[in-house]
Amino acid sequence: MRLLFIYPQTHRAYYDDYYFLKFFNLYILRQKGDTKMKLTLTKEDLNKGLQTIAKIAQSKTNNLQSSNGFLLKALHNVIEIQANDYEMGIKTIVPGIIEEPGETFIANPYLIELIHKLPSDSVQLCKKDTDTKLLIIGGSVKFECATMNISDFNEVEIVESGYAQFTTNSIILKDLIDHTSFACSTNTERPIFMGTHLDVEKNRINMVATDTHRLALKTYMSETPITTPIKVTIPSRLLMEISRNLPIDIPEPVTITAVRNYLAIRFSNVYIKTRLIEGEYPKYERVIPKDFQCTVTTDRAAFTSAVERVSLVVQNPQYNLIKFSFSQNQIKLMSRHPDYGVVEDLVACDMTGEDLTISFNSKYILDLLKHCHEEKIIINLRTQSPVLIKDKDDSSCVFVVTPMREK
Amino acid sequence: MRLLFIYPQTHRAYYDDYYFLKFFNLYILRQKGDTKMKLTLTKEDLNKGLQTIAKIAQSKTNNLQSSNGFLLKALHNVIEIQANDYEMGIKTIVPGIIEEPGETFIANPYLIELIHKLPSDSVQLCKKDTDTKLLIIGGSVKFECATMNISDFNEVEIVESGYAQFTTNSIILKDLIDHTSFACSTNTERPIFMGTHLDVEKNRINMVATDTHRLALKTYMSETPITTPIKVTIPSRLLMEISRNLPIDIPEPVTITAVRNYLAIRFSNVYIKTRLIEGEYPKYERVIPKDFQCTVTTDRAAFTSAVERVSLVVQNPQYNLIKFSFSQNQIKLMSRHPDYGVVEDLVACDMTGEDLTISFNSKYILDLLKHCHEEKIIINLRTQSPVLIKDKDDSSCVFVVTPMREK
Numbered sequence: 134m135r136l137l138f139i140y141p142q143t144h145r146a147y148y149d150d151y152y153f154l155k156f157f158n159l160y161i162l163r164q165k166g167d168t169k170m171k172l173t174l175t176k177e178d179l180n181k182g183l184q185t186i187a188k189i190a191q192s193k194t195n196n197l198q199s200s201n202g203f204l205l206k207a208l209h210n211v212i213e214i215q216a217n218d219y220e221m222g223i224k225t226i227v228p229g230i231i232e233e234p235g236e237t238f239i240a241n242p243y244l245i246e247l248i249h250k251l252p253s254d255s256v257q258l259c260k261k262d263t264d265t266k267l268l269i270i271g272g273s274v275k276f277e278c279a280t281m282n283i284s285d286f287n288e289v290e291i292v293e294s295g296y297a298q299f300t301t302n303s304i305i306l307k308d309l310i311d312h313t314s315f316a317c318s319t320n321t322e323r324p325i326f327m328g329t330h331l332d333v334e335k336n337r338i339n340m341v342a343t344d345t346h347r348l349a350l351k352t353y354m355s356e357t358p359i360t361t362p363i364k365v366t367i368p369s370r371l372l373m374e375i376s377r378n379l380p381i382d383i384p385e386p387v388t389i390t391a392v393r394n395y396l397a398i399r400f401s402n403v404y405i406k407t408r409l410i411e412g413e414y415p416k417y418e419r420v421i422p423k424d425f426q427c428t429v430t431t432d433r434a435a436f437t438s439a440v441e442r443v444s445l446v447v448q449n450p451q452y453n454l455i456k457f458s459f460s461q462n463q464i465k466l467m468s469r470h471p472d473y474g475v476v477e478d479l480v481a482c483d484m485t486g487e488d489l490t491i492s493f494n495s496k497y498i499l500d501l502l503k504h505c506h507e508e509k510i511i512i513n514l515r516t517q518s519p520v521l522i523k524d525k526d527d528s529s530c531v532f533v534v535t536p537m538r539e540k
Numbered sequence: 541m542r543l544l545f546i547y548p549q550t551h552r553a554y555y556d557d558y559y560f561l562k563f564f565n566l567y568i569l570r571q572k573g574d575t576k577m578k579l580t581l582t583k584e585d586l587n588k589g590l591q592t593i594a595k596i597a598q599s600k601t602n603n604l605q606s607s608n609g610f611l612l613k614a615l616h617n618v619i620e621i622q623a624n625d626y627e628m629g630i631k632t633i634v635p636g637i638i639e640e641p642g643e644t645f646i647a648n649p650y651l652i653e654l655i656h657k658l659p660s661d662s663v664q665l666c667k668k669d670t671d672t673k674l675l676i677i678g679g680s681v682k683f684e685c686a687t688m689n690i691s692d693f694n695e696v697e698i699v700e701s702g703y704a705q706f707t708t709n710s711i712i713l714k715d716l717i718d719h720t721s722f723a724c725s726t727n728t729e730r731p732i733f734m735g736t737h738l739d740v741e742k743n744r745i746n747m748v749a750t751d752t753h754r755l756a757l758k759t760y761m762s763e764t765p766i767t768t769p770i771k772v773t774i775p776s777r778l779l780m781e782i783s784r785n786l787p788i789d790i791p792e793p794v795t796i797t798a799v800r801n802y803l804a805i806r807f808s809n810v811y812i813k814t815r816l817i818e819g820e821y822p823k824y825e826r827v828i829p830k831d832f833q834c835t836v837t838t839d840r841a842a843f844t845s846a847v848e849r850v851s852l853v854v855q856n857p858q859y860n861l862i863k864f865s866f867s868q869n870q871i872k873l874m875s876r877h878p879d880y881g882v883v884e885d886l887v888a889c890d891m892t893g894e895d896l897t898i899s900f901n902s903k904y905i906l907d908l909l910k911h912c913h914e915e916k917i918i919i920n921l922r923t924q925s926p927v928l929i930k931d932k933d934d935s936s937c938v939f940v941v942t943p944m945r946e947k
Contacts, residue, residue, distance in 0.1 A: 241880050243853045250849045266881060273886040274849060279879060442657045442681060446650045472686060473648050474673060479680040 170235025171259040172207050174227060176248065176271060179256050182214045182227035183245045185403060188374050189223050190216035191242065202240025204286045205258070205267075207231045215289045219408075221371045222289035223378075226402040235260060237267050238281040244269075247276060291404055295392035297361040299333060302384035303400055305353055309340040310376040312351040312504050312530050314369040318344035328366035328410040330417065331396075333359050341417045342369060347497040348420060348533040349504070363391045366414050371407040378403055421533055422519050427486025429459050429512040430525060436464070436510065437502045439478040443468045444495040446476045453495040454537050459514060460488045468495075489514050492537045498522075501532035577642025578666040579614050581634060583655065583678060586663050589621045589634035590652045592810060595781050596630050597623035598649065609647025611693045612665070612674075614638045622696045626815075628778045629696035630785075633809040642667060644674050645693040648685055651676075698811055702799035704768040706740060709791035710807055712760055716747040717783040719758040719911050719937050721776040725751035735773035735817040737824065738803075740766050748824045749776060754904040755827060755940040756911070770798045773817040782812055828940055829926050834893025836866050836919040837932060843871070843917065844909045846885040850875045851902035853883045860902040861944050866921060867895045875902075896921050899944045905929075908939035 183190075183203075190203040203216040210231060215224040237260060248256065253272030260267045260280070269276040310329065318326035332339040335358040341350045379387070380401055387400040398405045440455065443466040447453045458465040464480045491514060501522055502510075509525035517538075523531045590597075590610075597610040610623040617638060622631040644667060655663065660679030667674045667687070676683040717736065725733035739746040742765040748757045786794070787808055794807040805812045847862065850873040854860045865872040871887045898921060908929055909917075916932035924945075930938045 243877075243880060247849060247852050247883065250845070250852070252845060252849075273846070274883065275885075276853070276881060276883045278881040438657070438659060439680070442654060442659075445654050445657070446683070470650075473650055474683060474685040476654065476681065476683045478682075 169233050169260055169262050169264075170205075170207060170237060170267075171233035171257070172212060172229050172231055173255060173257050174212070174229035176251050176254055176256050178227045178229060180249055182225050183248060185225045185378050186214055186216040186223050187245050188377075189218050189221055190240075190245075202238060202281060202286070204236065204238050204283070204288065206236040208234050208236060217287055217289050220368065221374065221408070222406040224289045224291070224404045233259070236283060238283045238286040239267065239278060240281050241278055244276075244278055247274075289404065289406060292390065292392055292397055292406075295390040295397065297333075297359060297363045297391045298388065299338075299355065299357070299359045299363070300386055300388045301338065301353070301355060303379040303387050304381055304384045305338075306387050306389075306398075307376050307379040307381055309338065309351050309353060310372050313340045313342045313349040314372045314376075315342070315500060315504070316344060316347055316349035316532075317342040317369040320344070324410050325366060325412045325414060327369060328414075329369045329372050330366045330414040331363060332414075333363040335359065335362075341414075343415075343417065343420075346494070346535050347501070348417060349501065349530070350417065350421065350532075351530045353529065363389075364414065365391060365396060366410040366412070367396060367407055368410060375405055375407070378405070420519070421531065422513070422515065422521050424515065425486065425513040425521075426515045427459060427484055427489050427513075429464065429482050429484045429514065430509055431464060431480055431482040431512065433502065433505050433508060433510045433524075436480050437499070439464075439466050439480045440495050440498055440502070443476050443478050444499065446470050446473060447495070452537060454492050455495040455498075456490060456492045458488075458490040459484060459512070486514075489516060491516070491520070493520065493534055494537055497534045501534065504530065504532070576640050576667055576669045576671075577612075577614060577644060577674075578640035578664075579619060579636050579638055580662060580664050581619070581636035583658050583661055583663050585634045585636060587656055589619075589632050590655060592632045592785050593621055593623040593630050594652050595784075596625050596628055597647075597652075609645060609688060609693070611643065611645050611690070611695065613643040615641050615643060624694055624696050627775065628781065628815070629813040631696045631698070631811045640666070643690060645688040645690045646674065646685060647688050651683075651685055654681075654683060696811065696813060699797065699799055699804055699813075702797040702804065704740075704766060704770045705795065705797045706745075706762065706764070706766045706770070707793055707795050708745065708760070708762060710786040710794050711788055711791040713794050713796075713805075714783050714786040714788055716745065716758050716760060717779045720747045720749045720756040721779045721783075722749070722907060722911070723751060723754055723756035723939075724749040724776040727751070731817055732773060732819045732821060734776060735821075736776045736779050737773045737821040738770060739821075740770040742766065742769075748821075750822075750824065750827075753901070753942050754908070755824060756908065756937070757824065757828065757939075758937045760936065770796075771821065772798060772803060773819070773821050774803060774814055775817060778814040782814070785810055785812070827926070828938065829920070829922065829928050831922065832893065832920040832928070833922045834866060834891055834896050834920075836871065836889050836891045836921070837916055838871060838887055838889040838919065840909065840912050840915060840917045840931075843887050844906070846871075846873050846887045847902050847905055847909065850883050850885050851906065853877050853880060854902070859944060861899050862902040862905075863897060863899045865895070865897040866891060866919070893921075896923060898923070898927070900927065900941055901944055904941045908941065911937065911939070 186203050203214055206213045212227050212229045251271030251274055256271040258267055258269055265280055266277045267280050269278055314329040317329055326344055329340060329342040336355050338353045338355055375398060385401050390397040395406050395408050443455050444453055447468050448470045456467045461484055464482050466478045469475045505524050507524040507526060511523055511525050513521040517536055519533045519535045521531055521533050593610050610621055613620045619634050619636045658678030658681055664677040665674060672687055673684045674687050676685055721736040724736055733751055736747060736749040743762050745760045745762055792808050797804040801816050802813050850862050851860055854875050855877045863874045868891055871889050873885045876882045912931050914931040914933060918930055918932050920928040924943055926940045926942045928938055928940055
């Protein structure tokens with residue numbers, strides 16, 4: 134099964150793997166499991182399990198029918214739900230009563246929402262020997278749900294070890310992802326920038342994303358050092374999906390295992406495998422500016438509102454050019470539309486260094502301001518050079534934005 | 541000016557009117573008003589006034605630049621905002637201090653949102669003699685807003701009398717609109733069905749809309765009879781815009797005046813003129829069924845949830861065919877998708893008459909259920925005939941839906 138997780142270099146190789154495995158492994162071994170099944174779950178547990186795999190089960194990344202849908206597997210006293218779209222595989226365990234063990238493969242665009250809307254607290258799932266339908270009963274509702282041939286589903290295989298492994302917690306990992314991956318590129322021509330880079334060395338966990346116009350870097354210092362460094366680039370789309378699933382009410386341990394070309398992430402009842410983006414990530418440390426002409430401290434909320442207001446009137450909504458004039462006691466923001474007028478706003482600030490006027494794409498500034506949290510932020514500037522912005526008393530997260538040239 | 545409100549039969553005639561009026565009336569008379577202005581308003585009042593005219597000021601129904609934007613007129617101790625898109629004209633009075641009277645025509649897609657986001661409680665608007673810009677100052681924000689040539693704006697002229705007039709209150713009118721206009725058609729081929737019909741005769745005010753597949757009729761019995769009947773069809777789009785502006789915290793008097801081809805509606809500080817749809821509205825009373833085989837009483841909320849659930853699995857999302865089997869104690873709902881399965885749900889009911897199975901487009905049923913309010917609803921049925929649904933203890937509003945033929 135592991136071969137299937139190797140990012141396919143060509144479609145040809147990919148299909149070869151697929152049919153080879155299907156024939157020798159899945160098809161022969163699985164036929165006996167595809168019989169009957171009877172389970173009772175609470176609606177809440179089933180719903181939670183389905184929400185975990187929903188995005189992957191309903192993913193449209195490729196046209197193979199078998200990659201959509203999910204596998205419901207109730208064998209060996211464990212009810213498992215898994216989905217697999219060849220970029221990411223996800224597996225979760227849900228509590229419930231197994232009256233008859235069994236497994237079934239469901240690719241049904243309506244099921245998840247229907248389960249969510251059931252009028253009862255408990256849900257019964259059952260399938261007879263000869264049935265190709267799974268009967269779902271919840272209160273007054275009865276749904277005869279069509280099922281797929283189980284041999285068409287490629288199970289998410291669990292790998293316990295890789296070349297490196299470290300453990301953190303769900304809140305830290307979510308923080309790392311949420312503060313960085315938004316800054317990635319959406320341009321498919323340079324796939325490396327569509328990813329978020331994870332760089333772990335000794336005690337230092339760095340996560341970084343950039344689209345070459347702006348960059349976000351979050352650092353976390355862990356207590357236990359790692360022996361083998363990890364330097365991998367994960368598709369940001371998949372990382373955001375992982376972030377969505379990470380529990381945040383209490384910190385739960387998360388184990389991250391790096392294998393040659395994928396990453397395995399395990400927490401609570403969830404196991405996730407994601408493919409990696411091939412290629413070397415650029416040396417991001419080099420683009421983080423260190424030398425400044427002036428340093429400005431200002432109120433985050435007031436500055437954010439002013440940027441929002443001034444960005445309303447921009448000439449080209451793609452560039453959102455705003456001119457910022459930093460001086461001793463105030464920041465003047467200005468934007469101009471040739472047909473509609475000129476808007477100006479002022480924000481109080483403290484400044485050390487020289488006065489400076491510079492223009493930025495306000496969308497980038499607003500994006501990063503959403504990820505600052507403290508009352509005050511620090512803006513470090515140099516003429517016609519990238520700006521560095523961070524929270525005043527927290528240097529774990531820095532944002533860099535390149536300036537725009539004014540006409 | 542009145543001519544401009546005549547629904548233009550041809551574009552040619554329309555332009556003739558336009559230039560004729562512009563030359564003889566507007567252009568000559570208005571130039572002297574187009575000088576300076578200085579006003580102070582609270583942000584809340586200005587914002588409320590702008591929200592009232594926003595949809596019309598930013599309407600895209602025609603390409604004449606002059607029909608977008610709004611006129612701000614502070615003359616004779618009254619600050620007025622008006623917008624006019626040739627289908628609907630709207631005028632509202634806002635409180636404020638006039639330091640220098642004046643008027644200005646603004647067509648700026650950013651202004652309304654910018655005013656909404658100003659950081660201050662009061663807003664100053666000023667314009668010097670020679671300026672073509674209106675300076676808007678609110679707290680730290682200064683906006684030099686471009687203005688248009690005032691002679692290009694066609695004012696909304698107030699007409700006090702028509703062939704018929706009646707007075708009701710804002711809550712009643714909003715109720716009449718909201719319970720009916722949703723049922724109109726969006727098909728431009730038969731414009732009459734894109735409107736909502738107002739039919740006032742003596743004490744009876746009827747509002748009705750239909751797309752020929754379903755119909756909604758709301759009746760209100762007024763205390764004071766009207767002498768001349770009114771039978772007009774108003775574009776539903778405009779009625780919904782009127783509904784949005786009607787105050788609902790307390791009932792405010794609303795005066796409706798019918799003129800030959802438009803309707804004038806006046807309430808609070810707002811005056812609205814809307815064009816009418818030409819042509820005779822079909823005899824809607826005839827399609828309201830009166831003779832039934834069975835009458836079913838059921839719980840509105842439970843029935844709505846069941847219809848929602850069962851509609852999740854439909855074969856053709858355009859028809860949303862659901863089969864309803866009404867019997868003595870229960871309604872069985874069923875829908876089928878050839879690839880994904882069959883879903884069934886049951887709802888308890890009381891029934892008098894014969895058992896009956898009939899199919900409907902669930903979208904129509906759900907639409908009307910949103911406009912029922914009581915705990916129980918009554919469903920009146922006859923084989924292969926339109927169903928009539930209403931609240932149990934309120935017959936002022938009835939909904940009719942035609943059945944679908946099952947394959």
